[in-house]
Amino acid sequence: MSCCCNSGVDERKEQLAKIARKYKTTKGALIKVLHEAQELYGYLPVEAQEIISKNLGVPMTEIYGVITFYGQFSLKEKGKYQISVCMGTACYVKGSSLLLEKLKERLSIEVGNCTEDKKFSLEACRCIGACGLAPVLTVNKDVHGRLLPEDVDRILALYE
Amino acid sequence: MKTAEQLEQIRQATLARINLRKATSNSVVEVVQDNRAHVMICAGTGCTSSNSEAIIKEFNDKIVFHGLEERITIVKCGCLGLCAQGPVVIIYPENCLYKTVKVSDVVDIVEQHLLRGKKVGRIFGGNLNDVASETEISKFFSKQLRIALRNCGLINPESIDEYIAFDGYKALAKALFTMSPAKVIEEVFASGLRGRGGSGFPTGKKWSFAASSADSDKFVLCNADEGDPGAFMDRSVLEGDPHALIEAMIIAGYAICAHEGYVYVRIEYPIALERLNIALEQARNYGLLGDNIMGSGFSFNLSVRLGAGAFVCGEETALIASIEGGRGMPRPRPPFPAIQGLWKKPTLINNVETFANIPNIVLRGSSWYSSFGTEKSRGTKVFAVGGKINNTGLVEIPMGTTLREVIYDIGGGIPNGKAFKAAQTGGPSGGCIPAALLDTPMDYDSLIAIGSMMGSGGLIVMDEDTCMVDIAKFFLEFTVEESCGKCPPCRIGIKRMLEILERITSGEGQPGDIEKLQELAEVIKSTALCGLGQTAPNPVLSTLRYFRHEYEEHITMKKCAAKVCKKLIKYRIAADLCKSCGLCAKFCPVGAISGDRKTGHIINTHKCVRCGVCTGKCPMQAIGIS
Numbered sequence: 001m002s003c004c005c006n007s008g009v010d011e012r013k014e015q016l017a018k019i020a021r022k023y024k025t026t027k028g029a030l031i032k033v034l035h036e037a038q039e040l041y042g043y044l045p046v047e048a049q050e051i052i053s054k055n056l057g058v059p060m061t062e063i064y065g066v067i068t069f070y071g072q073f074s075l076k077e078k079g080k081y082q083i084s085v086c087m088g089t090a091c092y093v094k095g096s097s098l099l100l101e102k103l104k105e106r107l108s109i110e111v112g113n114c115t116e117d118k119k120f121s122l123e124a125c126r127c128i129g130a131c132g133l134a135p136v137l138t139v140n141k142d143v144h145g146r147l148l149p150e151d152v153d154r155i156l157a158l159y160e
Numbered sequence: 161m162k163t164a165e166q167l168e169q170i171r172q173a174t175l176a177r178i179n180l181r182k183a184t185s186n187s188v189v190e191v192v193q194d195n196r197a198h199v200m201i202c203a204g205t206g207c208t209s210s211n212s213e214a215i216i217k218e219f220n221d222k223i224v225f226h227g228l229e230e231r232i233t234i235v236k237c238g239c240l241g242l243c244a245q246g247p248v249v250i251i252y253p254e255n256c257l258y259k260t261v262k263v264s265d266v267v268d269i270v271e272q273h274l275l276r277g278k279k280v281g282r283i284f285g286g287n288l289n290d291v292a293s294e295t296e297i298s299k300f301f302s303k304q305l306r307i308a309l310r311n312c313g314l315i316n317p318e319s320i321d322e323y324i325a326f327d328g329y330k331a332l333a334k335a336l337f338t339m340s341p342a343k344v345i346e347e348v349f350a351s352g353l354r355g356r357g358g359s360g361f362p363t364g365k366k367w368s369f370a371a372s373s374a375d376s377d378k379f380v381l382c383n384a385d386e387g388d389p390g391a392f393m394d395r396s397v398l399e400g401d402p403h404a405l406i407e408a409m410i411i412a413g414y415a416i417c418a419h420e421g422y423v424y425v426r427i428e429y430p431i432a433l434e435r436l437n438i439a440l441e442q443a444r445n446y447g448l449l450g451d452n453i454m455g456s457g458f459s460f461n462l463s464v465r466l467g468a469g470a471f472v473c474g475e476e477t478a479l480i481a482s483i484e485g486g487r488g489m490p491r492p493r494p495p496f497p498a499i500q501g502l503w504k505k506p507t508l509i510n511n512v513e514t515f516a517n518i519p520n521i522v523l524r525g526s527s528w529y530s531s532f533g534t535e536k537s538r539g540t541k542v543f544a545v546g547g548k549i550n551n552t553g554l555v556e557i558p559m560g561t562t563l564r565e566v567i568y569d570i571g572g573g574i575p576n577g578k579a580f581k582a583a584q585t586g587g588p589s590g591g592c593i594p595a596a597l598l599d600t601p602m603d604y605d606s607l608i609a610i611g612s613m614m615g616s617g618g619l620i621v622m623d624e625d626t627c628m629v630d631i632a633k634f635f636l637e638f639t640v641e642e643s644c645g646k647c648p649p650c651r652i653g654i655k656r657m658l659e660i661l662e663r664i665t666s667g668e669g670q671p672g673d674i675e676k677l678q679e680l681a682e683v684i685k686s687t688a689l690c691g692l693g694q695t696a697p698n699p700v701l702s703t704l705r706y707f708r709h710e711y712e713e714h715i716t717m718k719k720c721a722a723k724v725c726k727k728l729i730k731y732r733i734a735a736d737l738c739k740s741c742g743l744c745a746k747f748c749p750v751g752a753i754s755g756d757r758k759t760g761h762i763i764n765t766h767k768c769v770r771c772g773v774c775t776g777k778c779p780m781q782a783i784g785i786s
Contacts, residue, residue, distance in 0.1 A: 027484070027485070027503065028465070028483050028484045028485035028486075029485060030485040030486075031465075031466060031468050031482065031485060032465075032466060034468070035427070035466055035468065058485075062486070065486075065487055066485075066486060066487055069470060069487040069488065069644075070467075070468035070469050070470050070488075071468070071469030071470060072427050072428075072467075072468040072469035073468060073469075087389070087638075088389030088390050089389040089390035089546070089547070089584065089587065089618065089620045089634070089635075090389070090390040090546030090547050090552070090618075090620055091389075092389075092634055093546075093547040093548060093620060093622060093626060093631075094547065094548075098772075101771065105749065125428070126387065126389065126428060126469065126471065127387075127388070127389035127390060127391070127392075127428075128205070128428050128429075129205060129386065129391070129392035129395040129428070129429065129544075130205050130206050130209055130392070131243075131390050131391075131392055131544055131546035131552060131618075132206045132243025132244055132246065132546070132552040132553045132554075133206055133209055133210070133243070133246075134546060134547070134552070136209075141430065143205070143208075143209035144209070145206075145209055145210070150776075
């Protein structure tokens, strides 16, 4: 019996269990289920892994192995706004590493981490294929291109 | 849709509506005679990021405002390739292209061009049919030949009817009703098509291997895990013409007798995924996927599997392991996937661009296709051109076109008057091509002969401000991070190579480092388990071959001529220009600048972290790199 102040959290657990059960008979469904779990939780906490393990019938070690193999899955909580700086070749040649340095400095966090207020998290990502606009960064689903380090403050201000 | 005749009916009906897009009219001033125009707005990732969705909405609003809904059709389309000039808008039937369009330009395009037939000069880019003139648009398109990209920019990718109108699914009907599976494979083989994902393996041969297995359970897979940084050819096909892929995979299934297929799409492509899913649903609704396709008796099901951010999953056996739900770790070959692939069943796996060529090969015949390109590299190749080049974007050229033509004729040359230094092809598996080899034809064998490779099509242009040692290090950082860790040559070997490069670029290079790099490279190339490890040393070998002097300068003189490697450069304030305003000291994040009005300002090079902020702040431009 769940108390009402936890009802949001319990809903997620039940939703995830339902998703995992739905895919139990689909071969190779683990990655799909992990994507949906991450959509639900924002990242992949142990609690989510346990639900998947139990309902999909996959051992925890295997789940952990898959999560840590793929760059998109995160064991760490992400910020409300996830900033990803593209480090593909075209963006690199056009100075994306300078963008990344400026962001690290402005947010006072290292790559892979989240600000204390959980507002922004910072990643260096693989090429997203918008090379015509290099250098590029994304904030959640928004793509910002043709950037200089001076543009960082303006971009962050959009998400105040 | 139950029969091929019904397909034909849809084709005729839709063609009547959209045929004006293929009119050969050239005039940009021609008033829309029968009051019909189609306004195509690019909705690929690049232009969408530059607000093309808002432009589409503005067009729709203005068309309604002027009561033109019956006469003007607003259509979102796929990538025409002129990404540097996006957002791009094309008006048919006059084939007129507008570039760098903003929302505020829409009112002028509607009121001046559509209503009064007057082009809007400030954003007019040229005429798509104009191949003879010296305009930028003409030079961009005149040497291109769009086969894989034929529909991108011409149709709404979310409309199966528009795909059908321009001969979509006609090749499938031809294959199912007039060709045996063996005949289909024969045509693909005779076309000379080679794998466009990078391997260059003859596609027809791969299909015949998969067909030859007697197993009744087979799979057709599409490798849409376009992981090479700087490559977006496959993304553009998926976003601009997803049905081309679907049609090709059904044909492949028919040819090898497989009834199930998966498209493995990288998760970093949300627009491509959305368009592909819409197209799959449409194909299912039309009975083009599922049981008894068009009454032929052949059944085929196709669905999507998602990547999760692992470059190595672009390698076919790793991709298969990923679809099976596990870590994407490659397997030794043999057995090859055609014999033992997904869930140990015979599996045909091809790249998106390879598949995109199939419908035309089947419909128009192998002789038509093999009339383009060179003897050993038939057809065309799509390149994603990026880096230090004016016309960054997507191009499709006949094989054999030279690099010089791609960079200077199509690409518009190097911006800011800088000198071309090298072009990198093949991504982290490839190599660089220096200025002396600009006349190299772009085909599989010529590129291998000079120490590079075709790769998937990423072409990164570098100028005099690029440090080639830094570039080699960049690629190795990538492959070290993406290595799956299974085999020691890759897991340990390329890491040792990276460590040597890190020392060299930090001023700690030692005599013997180059020889060590070469020795490691040879061992790793011949012993690594999969293509990632086997080709990871290529950028190092290639830059050593053509830019050895840069390595030697870094090692013996501790010098980076391109002024890129931070530990080898020093920021200096020119005393004769410095006015001691103190702005640089104020903004220096580490307090490395000191001085006063009497002595002028100087930078403490030990404290300096080479962030470069001071150069931007100095009003006298007195700070530079030495």
